[in-house]
Structures are given as structure tokens and as C-alpha cells.
Amino acid sequence: MEATNAARSVAELTGSGGPYELGVARSGNASFNVFVNAPRNLATLYRDASATGSDFYVYEDERYSFADAWQRAEQVAASLSAMGVEKGDRVGIAMRNYPEWILAFMGVTRLGAVVVAMNAWWSGEEMIYAIDDSGLTTLFVDRERLEHLGPYLDERDLDVIAVRTDHTSGRGVMNWASFMRVANATPPEVDVQPEDPATILYTSGSTAHPKGVVSSHRAIIHGVVGLEAAAALRRAGSGRAPRAQPHPQAMILTVPLFHVTGLNVQMLSCFRGGRKLVGMYKWDAEKALAIIEAERITQFNGVPTMAWEMVNSPNFDKYDTSSLKSMGGGGAAMAPEHTRQISRRTKGSVSPGAGYGMTETNGLATGISGRELLERPTSCGRPVPPLVEIQIVGPDGSGLEPGRTGEIWIRGPMNFSGYWNRPEDTAATLTDGWVHTGDVGHLDAEGFLYITDRAKDLVIRGGENIGCQEVEAVIYEHPDVAECAVFGVPDTRLGETVAAVVMPRPGRRLTAGDVRSHVGEHMARFKVPEHVWIQNESLPRTASGKIFKRSLKDQAAERLKTISS
Numbered sequence: 001m002e003a004t005n006a007a008r009s010v011a012e013l014t015g016s017g018g019p020y021e022l023g024v025a026r027s028g029n030a031s032f033n034v035f036v037n038a039p040r041n042l043a044t045l046y047r048d049a050s051a052t053g054s055d056f057y058v059y060e061d062e063r064y065s066f067a068d069a070w071q072r073a074e075q076v077a078a079s080l081s082a083m084g085v086e087k088g089d090r091v092g093i094a095m096r097n098y099p100e101w102i103l104a105f106m107g108v109t110r111l112g113a114v115v116v117a118m119n120a121w122w123s124g125e126e127m128i129y130a131i132d133d134s135g136l137t138t139l140f141v142d143r144e145r146l147e148h149l150g151p152y153l154d155e156r157d158l159d160v161i162a163v164r165t166d167h168t169s170g171r172g173v174m175n176w177a178s179f180m181r182v183a184n185a186t187p188p189e190v191d192v193q194p195e196d197p198a199t200i201l202y203t204s205g206s207t208a209h210p211k212g213v214v215s216s217h218r219a220i221i222h223g224v225v226g227l228e229a230a231a232a233l234r235r236a237g238s239g240r241a242p243r244a245q246p247h248p249q250a251m252i253l254t255v256p257l258f259h260v261t262g263l264n265v266q267m268l269s270c271f272r273g274g275r276k277l278v279g280m281y282k283w284d285a286e287k288a289l290a291i292i293e294a295e296r297i298t299q300f301n302g303v304p305t306m307a308w309e310m311v312n313s314p315n316f317d318k319y320d321t322s323s324l325k326s327m328g329g330g331g332a333a334m335a336p337e338h339t340r341q342i343s344r345r346t347k348g349s350v351s352p353g354a355g356y357g358m359t360e361t362n363g364l365a366t367g368i369s370g371r372e373l374l375e376r377p378t379s380c381g382r383p384v385p386p387l388v389e390i391q392i393v394g395p396d397g398s399g400l401e402p403g404r405t406g407e408i409w410i411r412g413p414m415n416f417s418g419y420w421n422r423p424e425d426t427a428a429t430l431t432d433g434w435v436h437t438g439d440v441g442h443l444d445a446e447g448f449l450y451i452t453d454r455a456k457d458l459v460i461r462g463g464e465n466i467g468c469q470e471v472e473a474v475i476y477e478h479p480d481v482a483e484c485a486v487f488g489v490p491d492t493r494l495g496e497t498v499a500a501v502v503m504p505r506p507g508r509r510l511t512a513g514d515v516r517s518h519v520g521e522h523m524a525r526f527k528v529p530e531h532v533w534i535q536n537e538s539l540p541r542t543a544s545g546k547i548f549k550r551s552l553k554d555q556a557a558e559r560l561k562t563i564s565s
Contacts, residue, residue, distance in 0.1 A: 038222060050069075080113065094141050112192040121256075123522060128149075137157065143167060161173075161176060163176045195216050214416060214417045222414045226364045226412075227269060254301065255463065261301070285313050311327075311342055326352075327346070353370070366381035367382070368448070382449070409437065415435050471498065472486045486500045510534055539552065
């Protein structure tokens with residue numbers, strides 16, 4: 001009887017008239033489940049939440065309710081419109097997680113324009129690449145990013161809105177206060193369709209430059225609502241009624257908003273259910289514990305190393321963390337010991353969690369938590385119901401049965417539309433709605449996914465994706481370099497760090513410091529190799545003539561093991 005009631009509850013949630021009623025949508029040759037009652041576009045998501053009178057974003061001593069944020073976002077949209085920004089235009093955001101980041105995002109997408117979320121850790125050269133690649137003509141920046149761009153501004157026709165700085169010299173630069181006074185009128189109503197593009201997020205991979213991942217309003221919204229629906233369906237399937245919680249939902253914004261985790265999983269999901277979000281100037285485990293106590297944080301989601309740093313703080317027990325009910329991570333695999341430590345230090349009162357997703361799937365793919373994670377600490381969970389499909393594909397493109405290893409493919413309405421101006425890369429990654437992840441793994445008999453390797457030449461350092469070819473391309477620009485190979489090596493805290501083996505040109509002298517300094521001049525600091533080995537003989541090759549990175553990684557592991565011992 002209990003199982004029958006649970007099945008009935010699930011059916012009521014997804015059936016006709018239910019809050020998560022399912023329909024079917026088509027895009028090209030693909031068809032997939034969609035939520036019939038999901039917001040039509042992001043502006044609808046914001047507008048629906050604006051009736052909530054509670055806190056939305058807290059940043060140090062500043063507090064913004066959902067209504068405050070919507071009112072200011074409308075002003076952003078009006079000012080942008082007065083400056084000539086229209087539906088489909090690209091508008092960049094490059095700054096820390098200041099409130100203005102969120103307000104700018106809301107205003108741009110309200111207008112039907114496309115947000116180019118730029119990595120705030122990029123160098124000036126990397127920022128210019130994204131500006132030119134996306135064709136954006138309007139850009140929101142803070143002081144640090146404005147300084148990076150300073151040498152390039154006179155060469156480009158950009159409207160630049162500078163946030164939290166009095167330094168506004170340079171072509172086309174105005175401050176935030178002046179921008180917000182550009183127009184007093186209500187912004188125009190814009191017919192934004194679910195399939196219209198909303199964001200371009202740049203991601204590293206197997207190319208020399210990051211690729212712009214284009215996502216539609218529908219894809220982003222289904223990534224957000226999918227997480228919410230999955231939790232409701234899990235409760236219904238268990239037969240348990242939702243329990244009254246002593247504290248309103250609240251979460252810390254632990255990662256940058258230019259990442260899909262910070263943008264979708266942490267920020268945009270707050271518009272569903274009125275969850276409070278608390279921002280930090282930068283990550284600090286002690287500061288996070290103080291915020292959990294002061295703001296009664298109920299959910300923690302970040303890079304797995306963040307949860308690890310908190311529970312290992314010698315001051316952990318000095319803080320009142322009783323409001324916290326879940327603590328999870330994404331962007332990188334959570335080590336089994338991290339999961340066990342969370343459970344031990346919180347005496348089982350906090351449910352550990354992990355998940356798997358990528359920029360191309362708007363952060364949604366699999367999830368696992370609680371006892372299931374403790375029993376399967378190396379799994380990243382099952383596909384998120386009722387939206388996500390996962391299949392394991394062999395080299396010939398055929399699906400593989402449970403237990404067999406192959407490339408992981410993901411399908412659902414949350415998948416991206418394509419790579420900006422890269423039709424060949426899009427065709428190689430999307431097949432009838434399926435995203436080829438480049439990750440290698442298997443599904444077990446119960447449908448749990450295990451990731452065992454990566455097909456892409458990628459390093460994931462503390463949740464940051466670093467394309468090895470991108471770093472190699474910069475190293476090869478050094479006049480004294482003949483050959484190089486970049487790859488990841490294990491790191492206890494960050495999961496992986498960047499390593500490089502470099503052969504100098506004959507007769508040239510080159511040091512590890514020279515290599516690191518050169519990369520640091522052209523790329524973000526997190527991409528600079530932490531380990532560099534110089535060797536005077538040619539790098540090992542495979543039978544096909546490619547550099548044999550597996551051999552180099554094995555040699556690096558032995559070197560690091562010798563150093564640590």
C-alpha cells in the first residue's frame with residue numbers, strides 16, 4: 001500500500017495539472033521531456049519571484065530582497081535599451097560576485113540580450129579574446145577587470161560600465177551610478193522565446209582557445225527547475241511528507257557566478273522557493289563557518305575541497321552549524337574520504353551530497369546524497385529524474401550495457417544549443433540532442449554512474465577546467481621552447497594541478513621559472529603550471545607520432561612521490 005501511495009504521489013506531481021506536469025518538446029531531430037508549467041523565459045522567473053518579500057542576496061552589509069533586485073534589474077534593462085542594446089546583442093559581465101553582477105545579468109536577460117559571463121580570473125589577453133569572439137559591445141566590469149582591459153580600450157568601440165570604482169578614465173567608460181541614470185522609463189517589453197539564447201559561458205577543452213557555450217532560456221530554466229523537481233520526486237517516491245524546517249532556506253554563494261554552478265545551481269535556483277543567497281568577497285573556510293552561524297545557512301554547495309576545508313577547520317565545533325542540513329560539491333569528483341569526514345564531523349546531522357554536470361548541460365546530469373553516497377562513495381549518482389537521460393557509448397557509436405565502459409552521453413532539455421560560431425565543434429559534440437561529454441565511465445545495474453577517465457585533454461583544478469592544449473599553445477610561443485606537454489597530476493586539496501614537461505631548443509637555456517613566468521604573462525594564474533620539468537631529450541611519442549602523455553604522467557607521479565617521501 002505504501003509503495004502504491006508513493007507511486008500515486010509521483011504521478012500526481014508529473015501528471016496533468018501537477019506542478020511538474022510533463023510534456024514533450026522537439027529541437028531538430030531530438031525530443032525530450034519538458035515541464036509544461038516552467039517559466040517561459042528568465043524574465044518570467046524573476047517577475048514571479050519579485051512578489052517574495054524575503055531576502056534574496058546578502059553581500060557583507062548589503063541586503064537585497066527579490067523585489068529590490070527586480071526593480072533594479074528593470075532599471076538596468078531600461079538603461080541598456082536607451083544605449084541601443086537590443087534583443088540578441090551580447091553584453092559581457094566581468095567582475096567578482098558583487099550584487100551588480102546579478103543585477104546586470106537580470107537586466108540583460110530581461111531585455112532578451114545575451115550575457116557573456118567572462119572568467120574574472122582571466123588576463124587582459126584572455127578577456128579580449130572573449131570580447132572579440134562573442135562580438136559584445138557593452139561590458140560590465142569592476143576595478144580589477146578594468147585595469148586588465150585598460151591597454152586595449154582605445155582599440156575597441158566598447159561601452160564599459162565600471163562597478164565599485166571611481167576610476168572611469170578610458171574610452172567609453174562610465175560608472176554604475178551614471179549608467180543607472182541613463183533612462184528613467186520602463187524598459188520595452190520584448191518577446192523572448194524559450195529557445196532564444198540567454199548566455200554564453202566560455203569553457204576550456206580540447207582546443208587552443210575556450211569555446212563559447214550558448215544556452216537558451218528554456219535550457220537554463222530546466223536546469224534550475226530540474227533540481228527542484230528531482231528533490232520533490234525523491235520525497236514523493238519515499239512516501240515521506242515534507243517536514244517543516246526550523247530555518248528558511250539559505251545558501252552561501254561559494255563559487256564565481258561565471259561558472260554554471262554559481263550561476264544556475266546557486267544563484268538562479270534561488271528564484272524558485274525564495275531561498276536566500278549570501279555572497280563572499282572570496283572563499284575563506286573560517287568566514288564561511290561564521291556566515292553559516294550568522295545567516296542560518298541550510299545548504300552548502302561548492303567545490304568539494306571547500307566542504308573538506310570547513311569540516312577540517314580546528315574551529316569547526318566553535319560555530320553553531322545546526323541550521324545546516326546538506327553539504328555537497330560539484331565541478332570535480334568528491335574524494336570518498338571527504339564524504340566520510342563530512343558525515344563524521346557533523347555526527348550524521350548533515351547529509352553529504354555530490355553531483356555531476358557540465359556547462360554544456362547547465363549543471364544538471366546526476367545526483368547522489370546521504371546513505372546512497374556513503375555506500376557508493378565513488379559514484380556521482382543516478383540521472384536526475386524526470387529530465388535527464390544518460391547512455392554509455394562505445395567507439396562505434398553504439399550504446400553499451402551496464403558495467404561496460406565507454407563515453408558518457410547526456411540528453412535533456414537543459415542541454416546547450418551549440419558553441420558560439422563553431423559549427424564543426426557543435427556537430428562533434430551534439431548528436432540528436434545527446435551531448436558527448438568527453439568523460440569515460442560506466443553505469444551499474446542500478447543506474448548509478450561512475451566516471452573513470454576523461455577523453456578530453458583537460459585538467460580540473462579545484463573545479464576550474466583548464467584545457468591542456470590552451471596552455472601548451474602559450475608555452476610554444478616562448479622562443480626557447482622546442483617541445484612541451486601539459487597534463488594534470490593529483491593534488492590532495494584541489495583534486496588536480498597543472499604540470500608541464502618542456503624541452504628547450506638546442507643551445508638554449510630554459511628554467512621552470514622561465515616557463516611559469518611566461519604563462520603567467522598571458523594567462524590566468526590558475527592555469528600556470530605548478531610543476532614544470534625541463535628535459536633536453538625529445539618527449540616520448542606514440543606509434544602515431546603524438547606525444548605520449550600517459551608515459552609523462554606516470555613519470556611525473558613517480559617524481560612527486562619521491563619528493564613527498
